[in-house]
Each structure stands twice: as structure tokens, then as C-alpha cells.
Amino acid sequence: MQEQTPQTESQPERIYRHALPVRIWHWINALAVFILIMSGLQIFNAHPALYWGDRSDRDKPLLALRAMKTESGEVKGVTTVLGHPFDTTGLFGYSGDKVRGFPSWATIPSGKWLAMGRQWHFFFAWILAVNVFLYMAYGFASRHVKKDLVPTRPDLRNIPTAVKDHLLLRHETGEAAKRYNVLQKLSYLGVIFGLLPLIVLTGLTMSPTMDAAIPFLLDLFGGRQSARTLHFITCFLFVGFIVIHVSQVMLTGFFNNLRSMLTGWFTVRTTGAVHEQSEAPGQN
Amino acid sequence: MNNPKPPARIDRRRFLSGAMQTAALLALAGCDNLSRNDWFPSLLSKTETLTKKAQRALSSKKAMAREYTEADRSVVFPANGNSNPEDADYQAMITKGFADWRLEIGGLVEKPAGFSLTELRAMPSRTQTTRHDCVEGWSAIATWTGVRLGDLLDRVRPKPEARFIVFYCADPDEDGDKYYESIDFDEAYHPQTILAYGMNGQALPVAHGAPIRLRVERQLGYKQAKYVMRVELVERLDNIGGGNGGYWEDQGYEWYAGI
Numbered sequence: 148m149q150e151q152t153p154q155t156e157s158q159p160e161r162i163y164r165h166a167l168p169v170r171i172w173h174w175i176n177a178l179a180v181f182i183l184i185m186s187g188l189q190i191f192n193a194h195p196a197l198y199w200g201d202r203s204d205r206d207k208p209l210l211a212l213r214a215m216k217t218e219s220g221e222v223k224g225v226t227t228v229l230g231h232p233f234d235t236t237g238l239f240g241y242s243g244d245k246v247r248g249f250p251s252w253a254t255i256p257s258g259k260w261l262a263m264g265r266q267w268h269f270f271f272a273w274i275l276a277v278n279v280f281l282y283m284a285y286g287f288a289s290r291h292v293k294k295d296l297v298p299t300r301p302d303l304r305n306i307p308t309a310v311k312d313h314l315l316l317r318h319e320t321g322e323a324a325k326r327y328n329v330l331q332k333l334s335y336l337g338v339i340f341g342l343l344p345l346i347v348l349t350g351l352t353m354s355p356t357m358d359a360a361i362p363f364l365l366d367l368f369g370g371r372q373s374a375r376t377l378h379f380i381t382c383f384l385f386v387g388f389i390v391i392h393v394s395q396v397m398l399t400g401f402f403n404n405l406r407s408m409l410t411g412w413f414t415v416r417t418t419g420a421v422h423e424q425s426e427a428p429g430q431n
Numbered sequence: 432m433n434n435p436k437p438p439a440r441i442d443r444r445r446f447l448s449g450a451m452q453t454a455a456l457l458a459l460a461g462c463d464n465l466s467r468n469d470w471f472p473s474l475l476s477k478t479e480t481l482t483k484k485a486q487r488a489l490s491s492k493k494a495m496a497r498e499y500t501e502a503d504r505s506v507v508f509p510a511n512g513n514s515n516p517e518d519a520d521y522q523a524m525i526t527k528g529f530a531d532w533r534l535e536i537g538g539l540v541e542k543p544a545g546f547s548l549t550e551l552r553a554m555p556s557r558t559q560t561t562r563h564d565c566v567e568g569w570s571a572i573a574t575w576t577g578v579r580l581g582d583l584l585d586r587v588r589p590k591p592e593a594r595f596i597v598f599y600c601a602d603p604d605e606d607g608d609k610y611y612e613s614i615d616f617d618e619a620y621h622p623q624t625i626l627a628y629g630m631n632g633q634a635l636p637v638a639h640g641a642p643i644r645l646r647v648e649r650q651l652g653y654k655q656a657k658y659v660m661r662v663e664l665v666e667r668l669d670n671i672g673g674g675n676g677g678y679w680e681d682q683g684y685e686w687y688a689g690i
Contacts, residue, residue, distance in 0.1 A: 182462075194568035201562055202505050203569040256466045257459060261566065262683035263466045266475040269690065273478055355564050356649045356689030360490030362497055371562065371570050401447070 162325055164413035169291065172282045173408055179275040180385060182267060185255040187382055188248070189264030195240075195248025197379055201370035209376060212248040214241040222246070272350060279343045286339075295327060296336050302329040318399045324415045334388065342384055349378035476685075483687040487617070496623055496648035499560045504631060505571040508563070510638035512610070516602035516658055524601075529642040534626070538597075538663035541588035548628060548642050554578045557625050565652040566684065575646050576629030581620040583662075589616075593664040597671060598645055601658035604678075612656040613668055613676040613686070614647055623648040626659065651688035653679040 165173075195212040198204065211227045212235070224240025226233045236242075242250035251257040255267050286292040309329050312318070319328055327335070351357045352364040352374035368374040396404045407413035465471040516522075524532050529548050537543040560574040580596070596619045600610040618624055626643045628635050635641045640657025647654045654677070668674065673681030680686045 185462075190568065194565070196569075201499065201503065201570060202572050204505065205507065205509075205569075252459065255459070255462045257463055260466070262679075263472070265566075265685070266472060266478070266683075267462075267466075269482060270475040270478045273481060353564070353568075354486070354690035355496060355562075355651065356486045356490055356494075359494040359496045359649045360486065365497060371564060375568060 158416065160415050161412050162415055163411050164325075164407045165411050166289070166291070167411065168282075168285050168289075170408055170411060172278060172285075175274065175278050176282075179271045179278065180389070182255060182271045183275060184382055184385065185253060186264045186267035186271070187378075189254040189256065189259075190261060190268060191379065192248040192254060192259065193261045193264075197376040198372040199369065199376060200372055201365070203372050210379075212240040214246040272347075275343075276347055279339075279347070282339070296332050296339075298329050298332045302332065305329055316398060320416055322415075325413075334391075338385075338388055342381055342388070346378060346381045346385070349374045349381060353378065472683075479685045479687050482690055486689050490649075492617055493622065494649070496561055499562065499572050501560060501574060503560065503572050504574060508571045508573050508630075508639070509565075509569070511565060511567075511652065512657065513602035514638040518601055518603055521601040521658065525637060525641070532642050532660075534643065534659065534662065536583060536587045536662040536664075538665055539590040539593035540664050541590060542586070544587050546583070551578050551626070551628060551643070554582060557622070558629075559623055559625070559646075559648070561623070561646070561648045563652055563655065566679075566688070574629075574631050575625065575627040576632075577625035577627030577643065577646065579622065580624045580626055580645075581622075583626070584619060584664075587664075589664050592666050595665050595668055595676070597663045597665055597668070597676075598656040598659045599661040599663065600656050601660050608672075608678070610656060610658070610678045611672055612645065612654055612678070613665075613671075614645075614650075614654065618647055618650070621647075621649070649689055653677070653684060654688050 194203075196203070196205070196208040197210040198208055208227065209229060213225050213227065214222050215225050216222055222236075222241050223234055224236040224238065224242060226235040226239045238250060239248060241247070245251075245259075247259060254264065256263050286296075306329055313330060318324070348364065349368055351361075352368050353371060358365055358371065364374070365371065368377055403414050533545040533547050534551065535543070535545045555578070556576055557579055558574060558576040560572065562570050562572050564570050584596070593616075595613045595615055597613045598611060600612075602610045604610075614624070623646070625646050627640075627646050628643050630636065630639055635644060640659070643659050644657040645655055645659060665671065668676040668686075672678070675681045676686040677684075
């Protein structure tokens, strides 16, 4: 109602942006990834340290979240990264008056309960794996991957400009907003064909039966403990992706984006600059 | 502040972040509630059968766990669970160097039999340097020497109705419940499944399960029962212990520990 009229007259245009299979995939994936991250941190808390190679030599962790008693008798959370200790009381190592790697708000279940964390993790791991497989099959069969995700030559030439625009929080409008920009394409491709297969394979490498069935997995990742470390790093690459993804969704019109991923329909202004009013389409 | 617009936007933002925080808290509380009701954990645990079937379909019955070299051994191999069982009978056995100990194998077999440590040592042995993967996430490598469980089973001749092999152990927990484990025939007849009496070239130490412990190399650490006293072949597991086939299984861990 109190909308400022942009300088140029802009025409809202509704386009059908996300096909139904993509929308279903997205939300199942979002749910599964959230639960997998949090139940994964529950599992990690059972032995909150990471190593490289086949064995876990306890004197040589790459990362360790521990609790230590100071001389005054007070307990501190200490995170050790490559031999360098940091005080992380309240967050890592010691939080909520308990000795635990990650705090209770970050794990499923919230209290220490490895057996239940595993149950959640493996159930949603199956959902994620099947979901990813179906999406890939659909993505190739429907040419969604080729049409919408693989960057074109002009896209690739445009990377420096796209990086600059993103850093200045300048977002596409009009025609350009109807397609994914090059950074979006590359990050979606990276998640779908990089992080997702990597998280599944490093996860499988932690399974002793899978190591017997496919010994190559151990060679591929440099051992079971290396696979566990890579699984953890990939998990935090997912966290990084989610933070950037959700903040971009908010910056470029939260409700418009949310609606497009729920109903498929996305509103684009065909003319007129709406840089400062980036939330404007959602307010209609 | 005369312009009514900026506060409106802040309110929306505040509303959004408030709504998201509330949703997150509700979701977390919801997950905790789901973990404690009846139907949800039983739905989650359906995964175990799926995982077992998928993994067994993907791996051949004789797929071998990787064997390492002696140079790969862990300098310190953590002794999880009991490291010196507080059980009078067991402590008496240590004193006598397990001279009177006999491994009884019975249940659904044609020829129940008992084996002394000397008799087990006289049988053909297998030595393997393998990785022990704890359910907690850590791994340690050691060399194990023992007799193949399959050889022992052949001697007692399992009856056709036998489906599981149960291992009864000497170590009690704080409540006095003793450790036990079970595996099926696929795992029992695997070439690397042994009852180990030796570790890293020495007699199996008390901390690691003297006089013998089970090694099931394609499964997690809690299947590798220590202090094995008696083996029983059974048709079903629901009438033993807590009914789930093992000490940790009775606390909610999966019976199939291949992942």
C-alpha cells in the first residue's frame, strides 16, 4: 500500500520458474540435510575429534573439542585445531554445564544419545540418497541440468562482473532475473554433483561392511578416519551453502522466492531498477 | 522517524526472525518428542533391515575386510567397555591363567562340545591385522590370532533350525547384567570371523577380553564380544537378555552393525 513507486514504470510478470519435481526435491532435500547435519553432530559428539589416515591416534587429532579443568577448578571448553588450542566455552567442548562437542541446540536429539542419533541419521541418509538419485535422473532426462544449470559461455565470461554484483548486493532484474545467474548455476552444480555425492561416499566409507565390499573407497579417501574428516568438512560446506543460499533468498525477495519454490510461480519486473527495493516484488 | 515505512520493515524482519527462531525451537523440541514416542523410533529402525539387505546385496559373502601390515598397528589400542571384569569367577580364572576355562558350545547342535584354551590353540589358526571401528567413531588397528568360528561350528554340527550364534561373556555392568552378542550364519562362516586368543603376537590381554574374544571384521566394535565364556546356537533372539540380540542392542543400538 505504502509502496514507493519506482522511477520507471515496472510491469510485474509472473513466470513459472520451478517445475514440480524440482520443488518436491528441494523441500525433501532441505528437511533431510537439516536432520542429517544435526543428527551427524550428535554422532560426532560421541568422539569429538578428527584424524587423518586409517587409525585415530589420540595424540594426533586434526581437530578436538574437549573440556578441561583450569587451575581454579572451573571447566572450560577447548577446541584444538592442528595443535592450536582456542577457548570455546559455551559453544564447543563445554556448554550448558555439560562436557559435549557441539552444544545441545545443534544436535538431534538434543541430549547425549548416540543410538538415537544414528537411527535418525541413517533413516534420513536413505531419503537423501534416493532423493539425490531421483533428482539426477530427472535432471538429465528433462534436460533441466543442461538448460538451467550448466553455465553458457557468456555466463562464464561474466563471472567477474557477477562476483562484483553479488558483493555489492546488486541483483538481477527483468529478463536476467528469469534465469539463474552464473554464480547460482555454479553453486547449485557444486552442491548437486560435488557435495552431495561426496557426503554420501565419505559416509559409506565409514561403514566396515562397505569397506569390505568396495575396498577402493578406502584408497579414494585415504582411510576410514580421513573419510570421517572429509564427511565433517563436507557437512560444514553444506552449512556454508545454506547460510549463503538463505541470505540470498532473503535479499532478493523472501516471499517471492519462497512462493516460487512452493507454487512454481515467480514474479519478475520487466523494466525499472529496483536495486534498493529488492524486497519489493514480495510486497505486492 | 516520521516516515512510517522503515519501522514497518524492521517489524517484518523482527517478525520473520522471531518466527524462524520459534519454528527452530519447536522443531528441536519436536525431534526430542519424536525420539521418545513409540511409533517414530520403530519407523526409523526399519532402516536397519534395509541397510543390511542393501549392504549384503552389494557385498559378496566372502568380501574381506582390509588387512593391514604390522607397521600399521595402533600404538595404543583403547580398551572400551570393561577392561577388568568385576566378577569373582572371572577373577579366579585370571589367577589360574585360564587353565580350567572351557569354551562350551551348545544349543541347537548335534554334538555339543567344550574346548580348553590349549585345544583351541592346537587347532588351525588365522592371523589378521585389521581395523577395529568403534560405534563412537574412532578406529584402531591390531593383529588378532585365533581359531575360525566356522571350524568350531563344523565340529559341533549346527542343526538346520539354528539361525543365530550367541556369545555369553563374563563381564557384568553396574546392574550385574552380563555382556552378550549374537551374529548370523553369514557372518559366522566368514573367513575372517575368528575367536581370538592372541593380540599383536601375545596372549590376549585381560583388557581386550582374555581368554578369547570374537572378531567380526565387517561390523562395528560392539559386536566384537570380549571375555567369551559360552556359545549357544539358537533359532530366535527375542527370549535372550533384553530380546534384541546383544547388550548394546538392548540399549537401542542396531543388531546389524555393518554401518
